[in-house]
Amino acid sequence: MKLLYQTHSPYARKTLVAAHELGLANRLQVIHHETSPVVRNDEVFALNPLGKVPVLICDDDLALFDSNVICEYLDGLHDGPKLIPTDPSRRYRALRNQAIATGIADAGIAVRWETERRPIATRWEPLREGQLRKIIAACDFLEGNLEENETPDIGDIAVATALSWIEFRQVYAFCDARPRLATWYARFCARESMRVTALHGETVDIARSASLRE
Numbered sequence: 001m002k003l004l005y006q007t008h009s010p011y012a013r014k015t016l017v018a019a020h021e022l023g024l025a026n027r028l029q030v031i032h033h034e035t036s037p038v039v040r041n042d043e044v045f046a047l048n049p050l051g052k053v054p055v056l057i058c059d060d061d062l063a064l065f066d067s068n069v070i071c072e073y074l075d076g077l078h079d080g081p082k083l084i085p086t087d088p089s090r091r092y093r094a095l096r097n098q099a100i101a102t103g104i105a106d107a108g109i110a111v112r113w114e115t116e117r118r119p120i121a122t123r124w125e126p127l128r129e130g131q132l133r134k135i136i137a138a139c140d141f142l143e144g145n146l147e148e149n150e151t152p153d154i155g156d157i158a159v160a161t162a163l164s165w166i167e168f169r170q171v172y173a174f175c176d177a178r179p180r181l182a183t184w185y186a187r188f189c190a191r192e193s194m195r196v197t198a199l200h201g202e203t204v205d206i207a208r209s210a211s212l213r214e
């Protein structure tokens with residue numbers, strides 16, 4: 001299988017951490033792609049009309065997106081404990097935590113648009129503040145609600161990878177004054193799946209000239 005990836009994407013990292021946790025990473029060819037809503041990536045658009053990564057090309061050539069769908073697909077390829085638990089008491093907690101993580105990543109990206117990605121004249125401070133407030137409230141929620149699971153579920157992986165991106169881009173210091181979340185996050189980051197998928201790279205919002213690309 002091929003994973004159209006991005007070394008600085010929280011959503012892409014979620015899928016790769018999931019693959020490592022499931023023992024499936026060796027079945028993936030990971031290919032880095034730059035994407036941005038202001039720079040078209042034709043190879044990604046050819047597979048995903050939304051122009052976003054991650055995209056998984058399955059062995060039968062089916063192209064899957066987004067990260068939730070890819071993780072669910074990977075979860076169907078093994079016989080071990082499921083990332084998306086079947087027991088309703090864990091399942092919906094895991095899916096809810098995944099939703100919170102997605103919200104944190106989405107809001108974090110929105111904050112970055114208003115702080116560094118948009119041309120200065122078009123940045124809007126109230127929008128930056130509003131998005132940041134969502135991240136703060138979500139981290140408060142996690143401080144009160146995250147549990148230590150013996151085997152990680154999709155909620156754990158999504159939360160850890162979203163927070164890792166918030167930390168990587170220095171959007172918000174979520175560990176400050178949140179001891180439970182800080183301990184949980186440090187423990188999760190020590191996992192092999194996190195250590196081999198560290199975020200790196202810069203966002204590319206300006207098209208490179210053909211000569212630079214070669």
Ligand SMILES: N[C@@H](CCC(=O)N[C@@H](CS)C(=O)NCC(=O)O)C(=O)O
Pocket residue numbers: 006008009010011012035036037038050051052053054066067068
């Ligand atoms: N909901 C999607 C979000 C994917 C996403 O936003 N990926 C970013 C990279 S972090 C992207 O490719 N953005 C390009 C764009 O917005 O056009 C998922 O979970 O996979």
